[in-house]
Amino acid sequence: DAGVIQSPRHEVTEMGQEVTLRCKPISGHNSLFWYRQTMMRGLELLIYFNNNVPIDDSGMPEDRFSAKMPNASFSTLKIQPSEPRDSAVYFCASSLVQGSGANVLTFGAGSRLTVL
Amino acid sequence: DAKTTQPNSMESNEEEPVHLPCNHSTISGTDYIHWYRQLPSQGPEYVIHGLTSNVNNRMASLAIAEDRKSSTLILHRATLRDAAVYYCILRDVSGGSYIPTFGRGTSLIVHP
Numbered sequence: 001d002a003g004v005i006q007s008p009r010h011e012v013t014e015m016g017q018e019v020t021l022r023c024k025p026i027s028g029h030n031s032l033f034w035y036r037q038t039m040m041r042g043l044e045l046l047i048y049f050n051n052n053v054p055i056d057d058s059g060m061p062e063d064r065f066s067a068k069m070p071n072a073s074f075s076t077l078k079i080q081p082s083e084p085r086d087s088a089v090y091f092c093a094s095s096l097v098q099g100s101g102a103n104v105l106t107f108g109a110g111s112r113l114t115v116l
Numbered sequence: 117d118a119k120t121t122q123p124n125s126m127e128s129n130e131e132e133p134v135h136l137p138c139n140h141s142t143i144s145g146t147d148y149i150h151w152y153r154q155l156p157s158q159g160p161e162y163v164i165h166g167l168t169s170n171v172n173n174r175m176a177s178l179a180i181a182e183d184r185k186s187s188t189l190i191l192h193r194a195t196l197r198d199a200a201v202y203y204c205i206l207r208d209v210s211g212g213s214y215i216p217t218f219g220r221g222t223s224l225i226v227h228p
């Protein structure tokens with residue numbers, strides 16, 4: 001398996017522009033997580049999907065952020081409009097969540113976003 | 117998920133054993149203990165997990181206290197490539213609550 005695939009790996013954009021980050025989870029995994037990492041705040045959970053349905057989006061900073069999972073093999077995180085404080089590394093992770101299992105997370109390599 | 121507490125940083129010399137502690141005093145009976153590590157410029161990667169008994173794998177060992185309120189990740193012989201941030205988290209697998217929350221972790225410095 002190629003693991004969790006994220007794109008783009010690096011994105012530099014100007015304030016006010018729309019940014020779309022993409023994630024392809026591991027085939028067969030039923031849960032997907034979006035995290036944001038900064039030096040100030042560490043690794044923060046933004047949103048969590050189970051079977052393509054958003055379960056908890058309490059970590060999404062504000063209405064400028066939105067996430068979708070149209071099918072089991074693809075998710076997007078969109079920021080519109082982007083602001084300099086959104087600069088961070090965004091990680092996607094997937095997991096096979098089972099009631100009796102340990103639910104190990106597999107992370108992608110991350111998308112480094114710089115908003116000028 | 118219940119909260120964990122880890123030291124901010126630890127140092128070790130190469131080829132010496134490293135014991136990374138984690139406190140989780142509010143752990144519930146259905147919480148698994150997971151360890152992940154994050155190498156520089158990479159995403160976190162899974163290291164090991166356990167429920168009640170000590171666990172060993174090719175990367176590390178996990179020692180779990182009898183009351184499960186603390187655990188220790190053991191790297192038997194640290195190498196320079198083990199320099200990373202190590203995260204201890206709890207994963208509740210009952211009742212559908214699977215939200216994995218990461219703290220700041222422990223930054224491990226390995227000296228040659």
